[in-house]
């Protein structure tokens with residue numbers, strides 16, 4: 001890609017193919033990609049995410065062979081998978097918990113990007129592709145959760161699709177289109193199944209573009225200083241295949257603990273009750289990974305001029321995601337890594353806690369004191385992106401940056417050695 | 428120029444403070460409207476937990492003799508009882524069975540066949556177009572007590588929920604089922620109950636509108652020292668009574684407590700029939716991942732020791 005190719009075709013066949021379809025060269029260059037030598041474990045989530053996309057598609061395709069997208073049989077067919085299909089319980093639990101793992105990884109991956117300034121020039125397109133993947137993932141997971149046709153499936157679908165009716169003029173038509181009728185019913189389930197099957201492949205396509213866009217400028221790194229010389233890099237393989245590999249195994253261990261020992265803790269008990277349009281659950285809550293956005297949706301309880309509260313909530317919720325698209329133009333600081341931005345670092349830590357707090361609030365009923373808390377937390381979410389980051393880009397005096405990645409690595413090594421020798425006499 | 432940084436830092440730190448303070452009253456505000464479920468030590472809990480097969484069998488007896496008159500079990504087939512992990516599964520036939528019968532196959536398991544045959548299944552239509560009744564076979568599912576929802580409502584006021592997944596469909600699971608069945612009590616005398624409903628402190632509900640008027644002050648609040656009882660009312664009368672079921676094993680107490688425990692264990696099995704094989708697979712997967720992880724970590728350390 002954007003580094004000189006070192007691949008030398010070894011055999012006659014490779015030379016033949018290399019002239020016609022240099023696919024082996026592409027793979028070889030991919031594995032050889034010069035990567036900063038100081039990437040920490042926060043940089044392993046990209047690999048973890050790729051693996052989970054594969055896991056979701058593999059388990060999903062097999063589930064789809066046994067699943068029936070019909071309101072009278074969907075719940076039944078999921079139980080058939082759980083009870084009668086060979087390894088069906090493991091398939092389903094892998095898929096349902098896999099979705100949660102996918103989101104844990106994507107959130108950590110995104111926080112990594114926010115902290116190390118991965119979205120900044122020249123990686124804006126890379127970042128935007130990532131946000132598109134995130135949006136597609138949310139759509140996919142939302143529609144997947146409708147498929148088992150439990151109470152939360154049905155009522156979650158009803159609540160979320162009804163949001164579209166808040167949009168002026170076209171809202172009701174969009175809602176009717178999503179439903180395929182005048183309520184969430186069999187046509188809804190059918191189209192959600194078709195889209196839930198399709199979208200992961202759209203995600204896979206986006207992931208290809210995302211990695212392509214990564215391989216043009218190359219990775220960022222914890223110092224945020226770009227690669228200056230060959231000394232700053234090591235080849236992706238074997239150095240990062242083994243480091244990512246280790247992180248993947250740790251992540252899989254956590255995953256296995258969920259799948260095999262507590263497969264239902266991340267879900268909601270009500271989804272083991274078959275959907276019933278005549279009975280509304282006491283609390284309708286989405287899956288945990290949507291809770292921060294759900295909290296922002298419900299935080300708007302007042303009309304703003306001609307915008308009523310419902311539309312306001314919808315705008316705030318969608319706005320919170322749309323904002324991510326323009327982030328590269330909000331944070332203009334030339335310094336990428338918050339390691340060297342002491343004030344930004346504190347606001348970032350507050351942002352992380354604020355996001356967790358929003359998640360907690362999203363699971364609470366829509367009543368006081370949770371509403372005003374959600375309002376404060378929502379306000380901070382927007383203030384962080386729209387005011388704090390732009391202001392800091394001009395106001396903050398960053399710390400001195402290391403001259404190069406190698407220098408930073410050497411300085412860290414030296415410090416470790418000094419600390420070790422200082423500790424020795426005390427023993 | 429030098430002034431800027433400390434000011435921003437102060438601002439940032441000032442922001443941390445209210446955030447941490449705000450989170451506190453919220454944490455205190457949480458509270459539930461029902462009594463906390465009793466935490467039972469179940470044999471199937473924990474990473475190595477397995478079903479107590481005798482308890483599941485007894486629980487099946489409780490279901491069959493008591494609950495089945497109102498509650499369906501529609502996701503469970505008789506053959507499931509004889510599958511691995513099920514209460515009537517056997518590896519080998521008892522002595523005296525012909526060689527060509529494989530009792531580990533639920534379709535041939537004699538206990539399962541006998542249980543199924545006790546039920547009457549509606550089948551058909553036959554060649555002359557009539558529905559007919561026949562004894563059950565292992566492939567049949569547990570028949571529902573009522574032919575349709577309307578009759579169920581006529582008899583109970585509501586449709587008694589299907590019990591197949593009950594242990595996963597309520598928070599608290601089997602602890603909740605046990606607590607509900609053993610938790611019925613007299614409601615405080617200042618609460619007025621409608622006929623046909625029964626008070627249970629574990630059942631979600633709100634009794635604040637059921638307080639007798641003479642116990643309310645002018646503003647509609649409860650008088651001094653009284654509080655709205657926890658829980659709510661449901662349309663199921665306490666279904667269990669001491670000595671109502673005869674267990675084959677006479678050393679097992681014939682009490683409501685024991686029946687409730689057993690039936691909750693049975694319902695956990697109906698909800699999660701593959702729990703044992705799932706945990707067994709999990710153990711192998713975890714051992715594999717941990718060993719593999721160790722090897723990968725060692726090669727990672729070795730490889731990276733040369734990077735400077």
Ligand code: HEM
Pocket residue numbers: 053056057058059060061062063064065067078092095096099102137140141142144145146147148196197200201203267
């Ligand atoms: C981006 C990747 C994917 C995500 C995040 C995802 C997410 C989900 C979620 C959250 C559920 C509900 C699970 C439950 O509570 O039971 C689900 C169900 C389902 N998914 Fe996916 N999925 C993905 C990919 C796929 C693919 C590629 C297919 C098929 C080709 C698929 C087929 C199914 C089927 C048939 C169900 C219903 C069965 C069930 O509920 O377990 N999924 N998915």
